[in-house]
Amino acid sequence: MSPRTETSRIQPARRVAYDVISAVSTSDAYANLLLPVRIDRAKLSTGDAALATELTYGTLRMRGFYDRVISLTAGRPVEKIDGPVLDALRLGAHQLLSMRTADHAAVNESVELAREYGSRSASGFANGVLRTISRSTLEEWREAVVGEESDPDEKLALLYSHPAWIVRALRQGLDAEGRADELEALLAADNAAPRVNLVALPHLVDSEIAASLGEANRYSPVGHDLGGGDPTAITKRSHGTVRVQDEGSQLAALALSRVRPVEAGERWLDLCAGPGGKAALLAAEALAGGAELLANELVPARAELVRSALSAVSSDIEVAEFDGTEVGEMHPAAFDRIMLDAPCTGLGALRRRPEARWRKSPRDVAELSSLQARLFDAAVVALKPGGVLAYVTCSPHTGETLGAVRAVASRWGDDLEPLDTRAVLADVVEHPLDLAGDPHTVQLWPHRHGTDAMFIALFRRT
């Protein structure tokens, strides 16, 4: 990248957004990890930080749509456009079509970015492309982008900026519930900013802090909605007993911890615990009931995050780092409850990881399904007779959800009894959940429940 000049006319928030978008394009960076670092380094005000977030996340989520608009305007495929210039055009297109930025600011600063990070000659090209984009409305561009496409899923993929295979997978997930008519609402929810949601670890949060946590969640009895606020101050003040956590993740942990009353001395295992969100909630529940939790995470850096998450609950919780597929041999018939929050495609959290949709492929589903099956079988062996297993994914892809549990049911037969997960959660939630499809399992959805698309299935070892 070329060094910036003292006289730069680019606003700091736009520069931060551009830097992150460019790092995502060129070095596979994760926007949700890099953006806070860059915002901090640039010392952005709260307002500018919010602007940088909207610019970055919005541009990355809608990248497929904007690329189509850019290529129609430039008269060439985006692969033929210089990378740094293309990223400046994407950022400009987002401001012109989806934000209320004045046209001249969106165009001028993007042209400046193209000149600074691309080449001097790129500025004329960028200027021409962005001015043409600004001359039509979003609705007109939507029509142009769809063009002659007649396949309904391909059309939705173009309009809602998702790879077509993901649109088909999401349709299949909704179809399994007889709710395929919700597909557009789901795709729109994937493109909206998620609210900041908090968990107050039960029995551990100071009552004064608990009273300041904002609106209680609709479903989770331990969750609060912070809206678009900054959670840093409150999480620090609470010494980790208040954490950022999606409401669906809370329900997944509570489905296991509240499936039946806790008996003192029970042994619980969180088999794939990193970075530790569900482990912290499970640990708080275990502590209150006199149970003991072992957390495990294969990747050492992520195991460290689990240790840090658990330190708010107790300093005595063991965090192991073994391969979960070996837990059956290592600890046969050892645990009363096991959380298997399996590594998955994460297609249920696309709104949170804006670039993720462009990095996944159907091959990932096949590879992860095989790992999920091995972890599942190992976890069943590690359950005591009568012990309960929660199989959870942050994906509504049926290959990772219903397909996975049906395959398990056929492998284990009468040795594994599916529990009525819906009935368990019905006793946990504050308001009834609108659920459909397979009666034993729970599939949550961003558009219907405001949560990530978590899948939860409980089983009992007979």
Ligand SMILES: C[S@@+](CC[C@H](N)C(=O)[O-])C[C@H]1O[C@@H](n2cnc3c(N)ncnc32)[C@H](O)[C@@H]1O
């Ligand atoms: C979906 S994430 C778990 C999220 C976590 N439960 C939470 O709520 O914060 C899955 C985790 O499994 C870990 N993992 C992947 N393969 C594993 C294996 N063979 N054994 C144990 N952990 C594994 C990944 O590193 C990842 O941290």
